[in-house]
Amino acid sequence: xxxxxxxxxxxxxxxxxxxxxxxxxxxxxxxxxxxxxxxxxxxxxxxxxxxxxxxxxxxxxxxxxxxxxxxxxxxxxxxxxxxxxxxxxxxxxxxxxxxxxxxxxxxxxxxxxxxxxxxxxx
Numbered sequence: 001x002x003x004x005x006x007x008x009x010x011x012x013x014x015x016x017x018x019x020x021x022x023x024x025x026x027x028x029x030x031x032x033x034x035x036x037x038x039x040x041x042x043x044x045x046x047x048x049x050x051x052x053x054x055x056x057x058x059x060x061x062x063x064x065x066x067x068x069x070x071x072x073x074x075x076x077x078x079x080x081x082x083x084x085x086x087x088x089x090x091x092x093x094x095x096x097x098x099x100x101x102x103x104x105x106x107x108x109x110x111x112x113x114x115x116x117x118x119x120x121x122x
Contacts, residue, residue: 028107029084032115040116043109047101048117056120066097079121087114 030036044052051063056073063070073079091110094100101110 030108030111036112037116040112043113044116073117073120076121
C-alpha cells in the first residue's frame with residue numbers, strides 16, 4: 001500500500017516528467033528568420049501548394065477534389081485564432097484529408113513551413 005507521502009512523491013515525479021516532455025515537444029522550434037522563411041517557402045511549394053494553392057487560399061489543383069476543402073491560410077481572423085502549437089500539431093499529425101508530415105519533414109522543417117504559411121495572413 002502506498003503512503004500519502006509516497007503518493008505525493010510519485011505524483012510529483014509524474015508531473016515533472018509531463019512538464020519535461022511538453023517542453024521537449026517544441027524543443028526544436030525555429031525562429032521566423034528570412035532564411036527559415038525562404039526554406040519554409042520551398043517546403044510549402046513541394047509539399048503543400050498542390051492542395052493549399054500558390055497563395056494559400058486552398059485552391060490548389062489537388063485541393064479542389066478534397067472535402068472538406070483545404071484550410072484557407074489567408075483568412076486573417078482564423079489564422080490569428082490559431083496557436084503555433086495547434087498548427088504545428090496539424091502539420092505533424094495531419095487533420096481530415098491533410099496527411100501527417102511527421103515522417104516526411106524533420107521537426108525544424110515543420111516549424112519553417114508553419115512560419116511561412118503565417119505570412120499568407122499578414
